[in-house]
Amino acid sequence: MGAKRIIYMDHSATTYVRKEAVEAMTPYHAEHFGNPSSIYSIARESKMVIDTAREQAAKALGAEPDEIYFTSGGSESDNWAIKGVAFVNRKKGNHIITSKIEHHAVLHTCEYLEKEGFTVTYLPVDQYGLVDPAELEKAITDKTVLISIMYANNEIGTIEPIAELGAIARRHKIPFHTDAVQAVGNIPIDVNAQNIDLLSLSAHKFYGPKGVGALYIRKGTKIDNLIHGGGQERRRRAGTENIAGIVGLGIAIELATADIEGHNLKIRALRDRLMSGILAKIPNSRLNGHPEKRLPGNINISFEFIEGESMLLWLDDEGICASTGSACTSGSLEPSHVLLATGLPVEISHGSLRLTLGDINTDADVDFVLEVLPKVVSRLREMSPLYQKSGKEGGCNVQ
Numbered sequence: 001m002g003a004k005r006i007i008y009m010d011h012s013a014t015t016y017v018r019k020e021a022v023e024a025m026t027p028y029h030a031e032h033f034g035n036p037s038s039i040y041s042i043a044r045e046s047k048m049v050i051d052t053a054r055e056q057a058a059k060a061l062g063a064e065p066d067e068i069y070f071t072s073g074g075s076e077s078d079n080w081a082i083k084g085v086a087f088v089n090r091k092k093g094n095h096i097i098t099s100k101i102e103h104h105a106v107l108h109t110c111e112y113l114e115k116e117g118f119t120v121t122y123l124p125v126d127q128y129g130l131v132d133p134a135e136l137e138k139a140i141t142d143k144t145v146l147i148s149i150m151y152a153n154n155e156i157g158t159i160e161p162i163a164e165l166g167a168i169a170r171r172h173k174i175p176f177h178t179d180a181v182q183a184v185g186n187i188p189i190d191v192n193a194q195n196i197d198l199l200s201l202s203a204h205k206f207y208g209p210k211g212v213g214a215l216y217i218r219k220g221t222k223i224d225n226l227i228h229g230g231g232q233e234r235r236r237r238a239g240t241e242n243i244a245g246i247v248g249l250g251i252a253i254e255l256a257t258a259d260i261e262g263h264n265l266k267i268r269a270l271r272d273r274l275m276s277g278i279l280a281k282i283p284n285s286r287l288n289g290h291p292e293k294r295l296p297g298n299i300n301i302s303f304e305f306i307e308g309e310s311m312l313l314w315l316d317d318e319g320i321c322a323s324t325g326s327a328c329t330s331g332s333l334e335p336s337h338v339l340l341a342t343g344l345p346v347e348i349s350h351g352s353l354r355l356t357l358g359d360i361n362t363d364a365d366v367d368f369v370l371e372v373l374p375k376v377v378s379r380l381r382e383m384s385p386l387y388q389k390s391g392k393e394g395g396c397n398v399q
Helices: 019-028 041-061 074-088 104-115 133-139 162-171 243-258 260-281 308-317 337-341 363-382 385-390
Strands: 068-071 095-099 119-123 144-148 176-179 198-202 213-217 285-287 298-303 352-356
Touching: 019 243, 041 068, 041 243, 068 074, 074 104, 074 144, 074 176, 074 198, 074 213, 095 104, 104 119, 119 133, 133 162, 144 162, 162 176, 243 260, 260 285, 260 298, 260 363, 308 352, 308 363
Parallel strands: 095 119, 095 144, 144 176, 176 198
Antiparallel strands: 068 213, 198 213, 285 298, 298 352
């Protein structure tokens, strides 16, 4: 009996690590293990490769190398940006603005700060998940010390008008942070052109290793340290550096940003064929997120009358790896806060499926999903009393 075919379509949860990154990282696990804080030669070599990775990350963002600080990943970067700016500006004001569809690394950090005496405005989004710049402008007060709006949503793929939102923050002299964990490597980014003061990223979203990320901090931005201890990262983030991980991040971000548009042509073509095929083949389904302003590999579709968790189990039996939303909440039975924020009813939110494509996907993968998914949805609906009572067999779809 042959091995089950695996079709991986959950690249927003994590990507594999590129061969080039693995090869570059390997020597720093064993041969070149020196602590960068020491002064002998093998330590200096470790420091040199960290400096190289810092340059690679900076180039990818249009930043300066000394504006890049390595962290353990996106969640730490989000926590540092938000808590650091909030606490250092506490005497000036206690108001933060974010959106209702942020990753929980942002939302839970803001909830923590509310317990510490801060007030937070959670901006609404439209049916596509877009923040209205006019709503941001109205929410600003003389106590606002930080604006944090994600670059692209991890569930529905909607890309926010970051340059416009950042320009509003700049006019009001308020630091602007963006969680760009899903965007880096998928969208061209220029922190200067887009008025970004702080930006979070994570290597495992663009074919780098897990457990390493970075925070871009514009020169002149006032921010408290999150981790105290030694003098690493120019005394801003204590802790012995993850040398191998940082090397892998540098290689991965360089490769991911070398030809974003060329790479995205392939990914978009696969996505659009899969997306249109699903909507055509499966009645009573609807696309979530903006139809055009979305990440190149993201598909999020809701199917009425079924549960997303059941759909994932059946797809897994066929070797298809997918998600119902954020990997961080995949163990939760609660409906997606992102889908609810777009106005989708609870019962339809429960039947959402996220398919996110990447480098390893092929036309054959798309064909297989288009063959399997309609059968899975049909079988689940046959077992659904709600579907039998609905009288919606053969209903139209929404895109």
